[in-house]
Amino acid sequence: MKQSKLLIQTLRETPRDADVVSQQLMMRAGMIQKVAAGIYSYLPLAYRSIRKFEEIVREELAKDGCQELLMPAVLPAELWQESGRWKFYGDELLRFCDRKAKAEVAERRAKGEKPDEREFYNFCLGPTHEEVITDIVRRNVRSYKQLPMNLFQIQTKFRDERRPRFGLMRGREFTMKDAYSFHVDDACADREYWAMFNAYKRIFSRLGVKFRPVEADSGAIGGSFTHEFHVLAGSGEDAILSCDACDYTSNIEKTEAPALPAGDHGAAFELKRDHFCTPGIVGQVEQVAAMKDAEHDGMPIAQTSKFFLYRATFADGTTKLVGAVLRGDHEINPVKVKNHVGAAEMELMPLDEAEAFTGAKTGFMGPVGLKDVAILVDRSLEGAVNLTCGANRSDYHHFGLSPARDLPGCTFTDLRMAAEHDTCTRCGKGHYQAFRGIEVGQVFKLGLKYSTSMSCTFLDEQGKENPMVMGCYGIGITRTVAAAVEQNYDTDGIIWPWPIAPYQVHIVCLDPASPEVSGVASQVEKDLEGAGFEVLHDDREGLSPGAKFKDADLLGFPLRLTVGAKGLKDGIVELRDRRTKEVVKLKPEAAVAEVSAARDRIMQALETAGGR
């Protein structure tokens, strides 16, 4: 492909509204173009990468017998009403009226009514397709003999994000691979779960990026268990902890924190109510730890406690107040609190309400004496004595809290955010290492949620009707390509992993006006393409070598092959590795051999560096 004819416009400056590296570099490299907030066109170079990744996904899923189909993007409200999600899905679900519903609205309007169009919405753009696939399967599958079945599609999705940002990382329109599996029982669904887990490992390994499968919180979606797949990148939104000795890797929201020893705070004394009067402390544990009395000149932070008051809402609409007590130097993990009580939603009690409820300003609330509040205590405080805690009286702290004694009916459990260097709870030997990750895929055991609400059943060997057990498996296709860039770049531009590079070799012809030089460049292009390599040939006239090299670095194909009059005087051209910047001089005739060798080296390095 001749670059002079390629749809591409590189930019020297970083576009103002680009706020992450992948967005900045892909916009500068002329790969994506913004059409509206969170909505992009994928220009030819980016689309080559996207399609390559799609093919990797297809090939690996085919190995596990998954069947590809394509469901519509525009979905009728009825199916979503049947699953119950029409009501519960937030404003990310773009609902609208089709022509028929609009005509009805217009008719009402013509009669002088003032109809609210929202009440007539009868379609939406599909952000996921559980409803449609469940409808397909219940209409086409009757017998246990037809199961298990795994169906997938690669499709354009739409989620009307409140704040679309980060380019392809959190757009409104994006390409996703979504798969859904159907099974006669849990054991079979679990087997498929792990088959997909392994397929995802193959997929991201082939992509050539560093990644981790990560145990994750299954949250309110109602699934039984789940793994996220994260591309590791310093800019990642998610914190991941990974044991340095065993395989345990999890999203910090989910990571088990080890119970720490209670600490020696002396023999337990009684609870001294309102012992410290220290106005002006607003929740800084260091200030709390510095409080003094006749016997104590301050105390270890581990002797202080903190308190959080939540309102949990359950699936049946009821609510409950939940108080969480932690050591002063520990961080609360609200997901653990929410999961412990089994809430559908949970929020910190708004400050004004909390102050009215406890009778104390922020910083002086505590667990002692609260009525109708379920008290949870982090398990690192099991056996702890002589702690301070808020007195539920402004400016005052109690002293001498022994949770097991002073909080009757409290529950000790894991509430805190695990931290780097904590001992691994899984193997008990290693320690957690911290990473940042970009979630690009998820495997999820759905269980019976949709098959029950939508009556997706099969007849078993005894002719008895049972709901199918389901799993679902997603990969953000366009998000993954952006994540690969977030992981692979330097100050000069992108460094594409070979398997999804738009082109593998960038021939830079320094003297395109010279028939001799451009002749050699074109011959090398032909040779490489003949050997199966994908080549972009920068044949543009009127540009300095510097400008061409800058563009080549920005586009970031794995290999650059420079052809210039100067080198050709000595009969040589130069092959440069984008990542290592190593340069090899070679004769033009040796291009295929040298490029093949370089490819083998690069692929070898990718395999070594890949995920596990």
Place this chain on the structure above:
Amino acid sequence: MKQSKLLIQTLRETPRDADVVSQQLMMRAGMIQKVAAGIYSYLPLAYRSIRKFEEIVREELAKDGCQELLMPAVLPAELWQESGRWKFYGDELLRFCDRKAKAEVAERRAKGEKPDEREFYNFCLGPTHEEVITDIVRRNVRSYKQLPMNLFQIQTKFRDERRPRFGLMRGREFTMKDAYSFHVDDACADREYWAMFNAYKRIFSRLGVKFRPVEADSGAIGGSFTHEFHVLAGSGEDAILSCDACDYTSNIEKTEAPALPAGDHGAAFELKRDHFCTPGIVGQVEQVAAMKDAEHDGMPIAQTSKFFLYRATFADGTTKLVGAVLRGDHEINPVKVKNHVGAAEMELMPLDEAEAFTGAKTGFMGPVGLKDVAILVDRSLEGAVNLTCGANRSDYHHFGLSPARDLPGCTFTDLRMAAEHDTCTRCGKGHYQAFRGIEVGQVFKLGLKYSTSMSCTFLDEQGKENPMVMGCYGIGITRTVAAAVEQNYDTDGIIWPWPIAPYQVHIVCLDPASPEVSGVASQVEKDLEGAGFEVLHDDREGLSPGAKFKDADLLGFPLRLTVGAKGLKDGIVELRDRRTKEVVKLKPEAAVAEVSAARDRIMQALETAGGR
């Protein structure tokens, strides 16, 4: 692939709401499933065909240097306002509010206002992408050196049809290949037009269907010229005339009709006003021709005339009345009338208005004496004399109309619908043959329409700014697959053309419970797959041979290979050609050789039968 695990449910009965063959057969074969009116899921078998066709399209377009990209499905109103189409595109354009616009509506509502959501619509689902591609090109292309450029995408489109029907043939959501080209001048745009014309011929030839490129009316889209590509099928919505001697093939809307000789109706006499009084005639030419007077006992139909009164609307909003006069036995072609006057829209004058305007009931209107009406006369009446025509007085006809004399200022031109057996106007030798066709593709020279309204310009060699000349080129991907079925079926089911058959070979194992028989079937499956064939293996238990054969015929893969205990006693299996029903007996070990030979025969036959 084992059929027992395939997502498929065949139906014996034709679904009630399926109104064309392709829809009936694809629904019965478990290939598509309706999700809402005009919205379908493509199940695994159909999606295999669709993807095969997509790859054919990609490969052929790549040969012409077209670059693939992907534009969004959800498009902002601004771009459509810029081109002017936001206002003029009908209700097929699905407009809606995104989250932000909805929030604004809700805010107004909260203030007690009764906002009309229509006024806040700020996005739409793209039915075509001229605006987006023009925006991309104007932002990325500056110099004549970067032109020409041809960009395409294969994408899900949405058109909110008033009456979606015919399954995949006229759905609301469908897959389309749309390409757009950009040029420095007309000559270059014309070269690309013919390059795409030839690419389309290659594409539909490779698909293996009988088709015709057809000259078509470019209508109000404003293009300069256009060809449609039609798959020939008896059920086609379009009538096509094709010369049996030369290449001239055109949509009947566009086909030039030869001027026929005026006919000998004697020496011209004067116009006898209100000569015939024949109440009850309502436009039946046979009745008109049967009218008598003292000298005439009826007359040839060719001596009668018919009259049509239209209101034409022009791009600037002005209107004009147009009257068209034809020989009584000829059919009017309203497209020719509209094009002759250069109208943007044209409609028959509503009957009540026409009666008030002419003063006569229907059947008695005529061209004589009308004021402020542009009179067009079909060129077969040039030189005609002594015709009858409506008298613009109820129950009366004039007699003796000589158009050139009695209709001063009238224009003779081609107004009639050409007919089968008419002499070809292009070569003057052959005669028209009639076909029915399904339009599946179109090449279209757009000219400057979008580049002017959206300022898509380039700098020429002199540094002067010029608008780019554009072309656009569409193929309805899913429609083509359905059209291939409309052309290729029999009473038993579909007969897939080899190049897009979901699978090429259907192994039907008659005795799957027998380890020996199923062993042979699986070995043959493995052998054929090893040789690169795509095989579906019907391994389902508990079905009679008849039921399995019925399903195989319905699914319609090109070759069926039957493996049964009975045949294996003699060491043979049977290979059957779905189209010819010819059966070959062979040893299982010879399957690859026989299937290869059959494939060669089938492909040969397709090439011979293909389009031109």
